[in-house]
Amino acid sequence: MQTLIQKVVEPLVSQSAQVCPFLIQKITLEKLLSQVFALEIADGDLDCLANRYLKVYVKDLNIGWRITLNGNHVQVERLGGDADVTISGNAKEFALLVSRQEDPDTLFFQRRLTIEGDTELGLEVKNILDALDHENLSFPLKQLLESVSHVSRFIYAA
Amino acid sequence: MELVCPAGSLPALKVAVDSGADAVYMGFKDDTNARHFAGLNFNDRKAKQALDYAIDRQVKVFVAINTYAQPKGWKRWQEAVDRAYDLGVNALIVADMGVLEYACNKYPDLALHLSVQGSATNHEALKFYHQHFGIRRAVLPRVLSLAQVKLAAEKSPVDLEVFGFGSLCIMAEGRCYLSSYVTDESPNTCGACSPAKAVRWEETAEGRESRLNNVLIDRYREGENAGYPTLCKGRFKVDDHVYNALEEPTSLNTLRLIPELSAAGVKAIKLEGRQRSPAYVEQIVRVWREALDAYAIERDNFAPRGEWLDSLSKVSEGTQTTLGAYSRPWQ
Ligand code: SF4
Numbered sequence A: 001m002q003t004l005i006q007k008v009v010e011p012l013v014s015q016s017a018q019v020c021p022f023l024i025q026k027i028t029l030e031k032l033l034s035q036v037f038a039l040e041i042a043d044g045d046l047d048c049l050a051n052r053y054l055k056v057y058v059k060d061l062n063i064g065w066r067i068t069l070n071g072n073h074v075q076v077e078r079l080g081g082d083a084d085v086t087i088s089g090n091a092k093e094f095a096l097l098v099s100r101q102e103d104p105d106t107l108f109f110q111r112r113l114t115i116e117g118d119t120e121l122g123l124e125v126k127n128i129l130d131a132l133d134h135e136n137l138s139f140p141l142k143q144l145l146e147s148v149s150h151v152s153r154f155i156y157a158a
Numbered sequence B: 001m002e003l004v005c006p007a008g009s010l011p012a013l014k015v016a017v018d019s020g021a022d023a024v025y026m027g028f029k030d031d032t033n034a035r036h037f038a039g040l041n042f043n044d045r046k047a048k049q050a051l052d053y054a055i056d057r058q059v060k061v062f063v064a065i066n067t068y069a070q071p072k073g074w075k076r077w078q079e080a081v082d083r084a085y086d087l088g089v090n091a092l093i094v095a096d097m098g099v100l101e102y103a104c105n106k107y108p109d110l111a112l113h114l115s116v117q118g119s120a121t122n123h124e125a126l127k128f129y130h131q132h133f134g135i136r137r138a139v140l141p142r143v144l145s146l147a148q149v150k151l152a153a154e155k156s157p158v159d160l161e162v163f164g165f166g167s168l169c170i171m172a173e174g175r176c177y178l179s180s181y182v183t184d185e186s187p188n189t190c191g192a193c194s195p196a197k198a199v200r201w202e203e204t205a206e207g208r209e210s211r212l213n214n215v216l217i218d219r220y221r222e223g224e225n226a227g228y229p230t231l232c233k234g235r236f237k238v239d240d241h242v243y244n245a246l247e248e249p250t251s252l253n254t255l256r257l258i259p260e261l262s263a264a265g266v267k268a269i270k271l272e273g274r275q276r277s278p279a280y281v282e283q284i285v286r287v288w289r290e291a292l293d294a295y296a297i298e299r300d301n302f303a304p305r306g307e308w309l310d311s312l313s314k315v316s317e318g319t320q321t322t323l324g325a326y327s328r329p330w331q
Helices: A002-019 A022-036 A038-043 A047-051 A093-097 A103-108 A119-131 A140-154 B008-021 B044-058 B071-087 B097-106 B121-135 B147-153 B180-181 B255-263 B278-302 B306-313
Strands: A054-058 A064-069 A071-075 A085-089 A113-117 B002-006 B025-026 B061-065 B092-093 B110-114 B137-139 B159-167 B199-204 B209-210 B214-222 B236-238 B242-244 B251-253 B268-271
Touching: A022 A038, A022 A064, A022 A071, A022 A140, A038 A047, A047 A064, A047 A119, A054 A093, A071 A103, A085 A093, A085 A119, A085 B209, A093 A103, A093 A140, A103 A113, A103 B278, A113 A119, A119 B180, A119 B199, B002 B008, B002 B159, B002 B278, B008 B025, B008 B044, B008 B278, B025 B044, B044 B061, B044 B071, B061 B071, B071 B097, B092 B097, B097 B110, B097 B121, B110 B121, B121 B147, B147 B159, B147 B255, B159 B255, B159 B278, B180 B199, B251 B306, B255 B278, B255 B306, B268 B278
Parallel strands: A054 A085, B002 B025, B002 B268, B025 B061, B061 B092, B092 B110, B110 B137, B137 B159, B159 B268
Antiparallel strands: A054 A064, A064 A071, A085 A113, B159 B251, B199 B209, B209 B214, B236 B242
């Protein structure tokens, strides 16, 4: 059952992500990230990303983005191009991370996540993500996280 | 025994409290604590929120000010003590004698715990810290065998806390300069072993290469579990043989020893990992809470359950655990 879902759901997500025009991905992600990190941006915690690029690469779906901070908002760029630090893993790993079901160090020890480039920047971003208080998120965002959590539990429960 | 749990961020602190911690420990955002990493730890606003959350739920809060004050930054260490006192924390975890003296003179009512970095390994050392700085508790170094812990506990003038779980740091605590040797920074002086700015990972055809200040310290082949990029856990060539000459990437796990530690009179168990995420904190605190509760009922019949050991191994460095020095009969 699970493998069946994996066989059906993943290619579907992958294809729709690849078909979905970059501009739509960009607008959606920028809006989402700027909202999620509003407090952190105001506090200057995300300054580490000013003029610097974090690349997130989802290997099995072959999608990814380069993320930077431009003034007061998060900017998302196409994968091609330089990045200061690159974090890569499969969709499963990212889903588990975002929904706080797994710890990044655990995934890193198990070789399911890789960090290349400026380790300090990668670590800082990880720590900022960890420090994000989900209770402060708006209701729709909380719901979104809940569904990622449910869906990943369902698909990937092992 | 009291369960003392790590918190590197507010969400980690909240899950520790919700998962059954009796006490949580945290640090400020500077080099006054031994987990000084970018983005980690508490500013004043977050520290206040943390305290409110924990105290409301009858969980104690300790603040680690456990690095060695450097001549240039002495004010920072003083301010950290002042800030912790003003916040109303339950205790400070301190290693440096200068900081201990400052705290005990200025705030005689503030509880002081000797940090593991203070490296007091016998009752005479404990007596010294107790007499001079009035410490109420000491965290014992992870270099002691169980027999040595028992011996120290027999005559200790203060309560004792020992490490129950977490990444293993093998060296005489507070005295390891391996990190300094390669990067010029060490946990005692700068608050970080192998500071992230000196770490580089590269995925190559031969595996993941881990470098510290350009020195190759390990290469993990396909399928091999990895550890933290600390010099002590690297693989080195000794007499033409390449291996983990000092220590393997591994985590300490003493679930099995709960009855013996309790019988020895140990008052608290510390879980390591302020650098880890809320997901880790939740998993380890839940297991240890269940284990301590089970021990309270089962006493002599207590045995760790398979599922506890599995979840702890899963989040461990190198994905394996050890009893560490506790089980070294030759000591
Ligand atoms: S090099 Fe190893 S033993 Fe030394 S402080 Fe770092 S982790 Fe501990």
